[in-house]
Amino acid sequence: MQKGRKRPLPKGQAQTDRNKAYTVTEPAELLPFLLKHVTGAGRNVIKNILAHGQVAVNGKSTTAYNYQLQPGQTVTVSKERPKEKLPFEGLSILFEDEHLIVIRKDSGLLSVASDTGKDNEVTAYRQLMAHVRLDDPGNRIFIVHRLDRDTSGVMLFAKSEAVQQQLQNNWQDAVRERSYVALVEGMVKKEQGSVKSWLKESKTLKMYSSSRPEDGLLAVTHYKVLRAGKDFSLLELHLETGRKNQIRVHMEDIGHPIAGDKKYGARTRPIGRLGLHARVLAFIHPVTGKLVRFETEIPKLFLKPFQGQLQN
Template structure:
């Protein structure tokens, strides 16, 4: 650890609280590298990570924050209030319009009527996160993932952006790909499931046997790996209905692992075998295509690594 007088140029600049005008659209990290003279990439990333950078008065640690002409980037000595630790989620992307996260299985997206009043949710944590910068900041739900489903999801940072995304969801979202670990060997390498979904009085979704009776749901799948007991599927949603994948997997006789509600008998991985792997969409403000892809959870591969007949 260095002690005494700080001689490094970037640190000195940070201590003097310098401001830099933004003249063209670009991401924050390359902007800082371009403007803080003599600073290496690691030094700049450290300054950013320690909360010493603000954009037009709002602190941010997002290296990919999208800057626009007219804004001012300030590198200062003072750090804002420490960021809150996030439980069960990681922020993949954040700008002034949206937040994209990777949610873990077991975390509620937003509080439900049946959940305890003080239960930790993604919504509650992200609200606290954005209010560190401004106590009036809010976030808005765009779509949800079931509690036991992990993966990529997005929140808006204004009601206008929320409405824009929800009203144009089918056109805005270019890819929405899941991986599903299901029971049994799915014999057909590729397939499409189409049905009309309804909700029972017990809040369970099901496929109606009558055309046009409910909400139309279309799911495409292909087999990635398979053995006699399990199949790993890549699942692409053409529509985004409540519990759509879970219902459709039950419909074809291959319920999602751990999904007792929809017919599963196996809990071999100790969680629901469903993960939202890819979300690609047109940014509601910049108009650019943004894509977020996460790894297949290692637990989903365990049944294929184990020796035949060995219990996981």
């Protein structure tokens, strides 16, 4: 054997080494780190492993060659390609760990099945249940809060009943920020304000503000004007309470119903959907105790009525 030439690895060694965990001891990019530590695998093999989602950093899969590693992290390389994930309809996952799933729901998708819904009705709940059962048929998810069918935005699900109960029982304290954007009818002249009322539900299942103080559930909504035109305004809304249809009722109360919300007084449907989007949700993680925050973009459709107009 020539001097300096590496001896060939025993058959199967590379495959075995690619099923190991490696501890990061100094800052590095992921691809060079793998090339250094995964023995018996060339550059193309490593890139192929990365591309197929077989590399995870602290348990979270990544395909980024330039992922910045920090000391103390663990890089796991699996010899098995991950199972194919189910395609989602009307939702995308923003975050997932062993306790929670945070999604962005599209307008038109039900959060959970309606009482009169069909057994095969597509919902966020059913899709996510099928998603977690790919790993274990015994896995389940639990809904923490709901968004109306025609409202889009950030939604939170728990992976155990214990986590669900912890979140729901401490919702007011756990949630640090919960904001929406709403396209409403008319020009809102007051730049910011608050709406406070006591909400009740009619026999036709429509929520309304009682004319008597403390007659119902207290609801408080704060708003700020982002854009205003002659016919429509775009508002940022922060919830102090989280009552059923709270924003929709309060916008009707101030004379500026949400565009497309015929149930609560709207006369127009300029964007072909309800003009309400849950943009931000920030809360204390029930297990780690850390503050986590999820923010989504304002739907482009919400800006359509202001095109060609001067901003206020």
